[in-house]
Amino acid sequence: xxxxxxxxxxxxxxxxxxxxxxxxxxxxxxxxxxxxxxxxxxxxxxxxxxxxxxxxxxxxxxxxxxxxxxxxxxxxxxxxxxxxxxxxxxxxxxxxxxxxxxxxxxxxxxxxxxxxxxxxxxxxxxxxxxxxxxxxxxxxxxxxxxxxxxxxxxxxxxxxxxxxxxxxxxxxxxxxxxxxxxxxxxxxxxxxxxxxxxxxxxxxxxxxxxxxxxxxxxxxxxxxxxxxxxxxxxxxxxxxxxxxxxxxxxxxxxxxxx
Amino acid sequence: xxxxxxxxxxxxxxxxxxxxxxxxxxxxxxxxxxxxxxxxxxxxxxxxxxxxxxxxxxxxxxxxxxxxxxxxxxxxxxxxxxxxxxxxxxxxxxxxxxxxxxxxxxxxxxxxxxxxxxxxxxxxxxxxxxxxxxxxxxxxxxxxxxxxxxxxxxxxxxxxxxxxxxxxxxxxxxxxxxxxxxxxxxxxxxxxxxxxxxxxxxxxxxxxxxxxxxxxxxxxxxxxxxxxxxxxxxxxxxxxxxxxxxxxxxxx
Numbered sequence: 403x404x405x406x407x408x409x410x411x412x413x414x415x416x417x418x419x420x421x422x423x424x425x426x427x428x429x430x431x432x433x434x435x436x437x438x439x440x441x442x443x444x445x446x447x448x449x450x451x452x453x454x455x456x457x458x459x460x461x462x463x464x465x466x467x468x469x470x471x472x473x474x475x476x477x478x479x480x481x482x483x484x485x486x487x488x489x490x491x492x493x494x495x496x497x498x499x500x501x502x503x504x505x506x507x508x509x510x511x512x513x514x515x516x517x518x519x520x521x522x523x524x525x526x527x528x529x530x531x532x533x534x535x536x537x538x539x540x541x542x543x544x545x546x547x548x549x550x551x552x553x554x555x556x557x558x559x560x561x562x563x564x565x566x567x568x569x570x571x572x573x574x575x576x577x578x579x580x581x582x583x584x585x586x587x588x589x590x591x592x593x594x595x596x597x598x599x600x601x602x603x604x605x606x607x608x609x610x611x612x613x614x615x616x617x618x619x620x621x622x623x624x625x626x627x628x629x630x631x632x633x634x635x636x637x638x639x640x641x642x643x644x645x646x647x648x649x650x651x652x653x654x655x656x657x658x659x660x
Numbered sequence: 661x662x663x664x665x666x667x668x669x670x671x672x673x674x675x676x677x678x679x680x681x682x683x684x685x686x687x688x689x690x691x692x693x694x695x696x697x698x699x700x701x702x703x704x705x706x707x708x709x710x711x712x713x714x715x716x717x718x719x720x721x722x723x724x725x726x727x728x729x730x731x732x733x734x735x736x737x738x739x740x741x742x743x744x745x746x747x748x749x750x751x752x753x754x755x756x757x758x759x760x761x762x763x764x765x766x767x768x769x770x771x772x773x774x775x776x777x778x779x780x781x782x783x784x785x786x787x788x789x790x791x792x793x794x795x796x797x798x799x800x801x802x803x804x805x806x807x808x809x810x811x812x813x814x815x816x817x818x819x820x821x822x823x824x825x826x827x828x829x830x831x832x833x834x835x836x837x838x839x840x841x842x843x844x845x846x847x848x849x850x851x852x853x854x855x856x857x858x859x860x861x862x863x864x865x866x867x868x869x870x871x872x873x874x875x876x877x878x879x880x881x882x883x884x885x886x887x888x889x890x891x892x893x894x895x896x897x898x899x900x901x902x903x904x905x906x907x908x909x910x911x912x
Contacts, residue, residue: 555749557745557747557749558749558751560714560717560719560737560743560745560749561743561745561749561751562751562762563718563719563736563737564717564718564737564738564739564741564742564743564816565739565742565762565763565766565810565811565814566738566739566763566766566767566814567766571766575751575762575766576751579751579753580753582753654753655794656752656753656754656794656796
């Protein structure tokens with residue numbers, strides 16, 4: 403059984419790599435076929451050239467590390483806030499009818515709507531970017547945690563209490579782990595939203611970063627560099643999600659995540 | 661102390677409020693369970709037997725009446741009263757080993773002592789090869805064995821069981837019933853076992869309390885004089901058939 407699973411996993415990975423290779427080869431062929439203007443729709447080989455150029459002068463590294471720092475910080479802060487708020491509003495009536503309703507009001511405001519305001523408040527600084535990412539991350543994390551904390555199977559609580567748990571032990575032994583599968587989903591959505599808000603923030607005003615590079619390359623008509631930024635974002639998000647799923651599988655084997 | 665009253669339920673009334681309507685699940689329910697007695701509460705589904713059990717567990721507060729354990733009223737869930745639920749209620753985030761150890765760990769015992777007790781129940785419940793498994797990787801019968809082990813390992817003064825074998829297939833049910841009989845024979849716990857299955861009550865109980873329809877109270881008390889140790893074959897004997905007739909009559 404484990405051997406079969408390993409073989410199956412290897413096959414899955416091979417198929418995934420094949421799919422990606424096929425995608426980029428097809429892109430290369432279509433782009434070079436003359437069907438479209440190759441200046442507007444450059445092939446991957448040209449984008450690879452842009453990458454090598456950008457990598458050589460250090461621009462790529464600076465952009466990517468700046469973006470990863472912003473996403474990472476924003477995601478971390480947003481997650482901590484979202485999880486804490488979710489546990490509060492999910493478990494405590496008073497918080498549900500006060501903070502919970504306030505969050506429901508704020509939740510519907512797209513973070514992109516805050517971009518100009520964030521610049522007015524915090525300038526073109528790291529703080530304004532991180533603030534926007536936090537705004538993007540906090541709500542999916544909050545509402546999933548809230549839902550998970552609110553719908554805990556009462557029998558788990560009964561079971562742990564009759565095994566001798568006091569209030570704090572019941573929280574540690576049942577409330578937190580019961581909520582975790584929902585937190586896991588919320589965080590996964592949070593990762594995607596972190597990237598979305600990051601790019602919005604960087605396009606609006608920054609000195610470097612992947613979003614900034616896409617936007618500034620537009621001004622000098624470097625379509626290859628724009629696409630390099632876009633592909634980089636896709637790959638970063640893809641690997642962030644893979645890393646996340648891997649980490650969950652390793653640390654929380656009882657949660658089924660795919 | 662052999663016949664001391666361990667648990668007393670006096671004139672219990674429990675009312676549920678659902679969808680703006682109140683529903684009296686149990687009314688005027690009184691009975692007592694004795695030290696080391698295997699007591700069965702038998703009644704049709706919806707008769708309030710689960711409600712009564714949840715009240716004894718301290719999960720529900722009665723509208724009227726009282727529940728006394730060793731003469732003291734029950735105010736909430738306590739480790740002195742263990743419970744096994746029909747759908748197991750195992751913690752999905754804990755392995756079999758950690759589910760069984762849960763109560764002992766909260767007690768703050770030494771890891772060595774905890775593991776010794778856990779290993780004992782893993783062996784008794786035939787789970788030794790599954791200690792690292794998670795509940796969702798086990799069959800229903802195995803999950804219920806873990807749930808029973810979890811409650812036994814915590815060594816409560818009294819154990820409540822709410823139709824624990826109700827959702828298992830016939831073969832598995834018989835295995836678990838015999839396993840429970842063996843353990844009870846050895847450890848002599850005070851047990852209150854809720855079931856709607858006449859055969860189960862006859863096989864397991866020292867006494868059978870037959871309940872009325874909702875709102876539930878005790879309709880009849882039947883002393884189960886069948887000899888112990890009991891095995892499933894018992895159900896083919898004449899005494900068994902006679903007693904079964906008596907129970908069926910009391911249900912009519």
